Amino acid sequence: MARDHLIRVSDLSVTYCADEGMPIRAVDGISLEISPQEIVGILGESGCGKSTLAGALLRLLPPGAKSEGGILFRGLELMNLPEAELRALRGREIALIPQDPALSLNPVITAGVLIGEVLRAHLPLSAAERRQRVKELLCEVGFDRPEEIYSAYPHQLSGGQRQRIAIAQAMACRPGLLVADEPTGKLDATLQSEIIELLSKIRQQHGTAILIISHDPAILAGFSDRIAVMYAGRIVEVGSSAEIFGRPLHPYTQALMRIASSMITSAGVISRFPAIAGESPDPGCIAEGCRFEPRCSERMDVCSQRYPQTFLPEPSRLVNCFKYGE
């Protein structure tokens, strides 16, 4: 692991304080580093706190959410940065690619202006320069005829085109880190691979680090350098992409990989089968022990007593499971 991280998240927790009932801890003590130019994937079921993590990195959480811990970005501690400086950082240094491009583009603003707005917020360009830059960006994300796209409204574009616009927005100021929250979640399979290819190209050309969040192992395979597996608000395993896919250590990861491979063998047949027996725990009431214990096929006595600490069975591999130590 490289010494100088681009961003270093240490012991980050996010708690949603509802008006009534128990506060919900969506993200619970997550630590993660991303080096410059690195692509890190976060893999986990829906509801495991992935999107909350993305919001927390940009310090953009709904009111009522409380975050603790540290986020060190290029030597800057984001947790105690004033709002004005955070705003200057968002879109300029860390940019978010949102989940659903159909909802994330303003319906009454043309695509060109939407991208231009990001430039306008951060860079002192004239209107003409901005227009020129937007056209370059449109070419960069794969539009052949930027003139036409420039003056198109979001409803006139297809889902894939909209996601390219969202990527162009995020890339407009050449940020150091892209946070992509399920960037292909709402697209069909062929478009998914196009968007993933585009993101790889962006990393190659500009050296942008990418944190990509997905519930689908197939999206992350071959794209991300490292993968962190998340379960019920915590990271349970971290390893290189090859390691996670080749030799998953945590029982949860192993179960995920079995499903992924069974889906590949039965390609073409889309069936709704229970992914892993049981359900992930209600984030409102979480037991003392390992959170995967109720669904785990290899549980031991100790698993229900306390949460497994982080073990390093191999250098550069982290796993929270008692199979790898006591």
Next chain:
Amino acid sequence: MNYILRRLLRAMLLLVGVSALCFLFTEMAPGSFFDEMRLNPQISPETIAALRSSYGLDQPLAVRYARWVNAALRADLGYSIAYNAPVAPLLWSRAKNTLLLTTCALAITWLISVPLGVWAASRRGGLVDRAVTLASSFVISVPELVIAVGLLALVVRWRILPVGGMMSADSDALSMLAKLKDVARHLALPAFILILCETSIIVRHVRASVLEVLGATYVQAARGLGMSQSRLLFRHVLPVAANPAISLLGFSLAGLLSGSLIVEVVCGWPGLGPLILEATLSRDLYLVIGGIMFSALFMIGGNFVADMMLIVVDPRIRKEGVDAR
């Protein structure tokens, strides 16, 4: 273009429907203008029959409607029995006064409501927001009639403003400027009541539509790209929030003739309201129908104006017709 044409066609159909219903309902309503004459032994039934036939009321409904439509197309809305005068000029002389009152009130209402609603929404839960919400729910929960009578009583007791009519008895002797001031003083009370009641509704709608857009995913996304708060509000939120507000403005315009009826009657403003009320009570047939058609025309016109404004503001609506551009 298609869109505009379709809207125009629909407006025409609506006018035909409203007028037909008007005739049908007035036919079904019990009593007629001549009922009181019938009770008078000095007027012979023959005289009444002659009067009825001179107004064309002895004809069957279909014939009367056909004649009325034919005349209405030439801006002739029939004859008022009570005033013994053509309906159209009669209505227009009163409508002018109503329009003076309602346009003043409408303009001020919107000038207050939009900034106040936006302000309240952008500082949600703040002092302004809470004050606006509380005050508007208070005004909404009190009937307009009660507010009007209450304010009238206050004004009369404190003698701050002249009450009744739209100018003083000696106004002919005044200079132009003094005349204007005189009308304004008479206008103040009914206008204030209208503004109070309308603002409390519209400010809530404006606030709600701005709040809805502020919570939209694309506003969150824009915030995630570092837009400043003011830029976000004015460039990203307000153009979208304008859409429902413009529809609402259409309704406001539509109510220009009919919305002030209660206030006019209570304050004695010589507008359409008292005229139509009287005409309805005395069953002055064509005056009632004419008044309703006038209001319907404004209703349709108001909505049409709103539709046109929406085309300008919202590209999603424009889309329907844009391909023919």
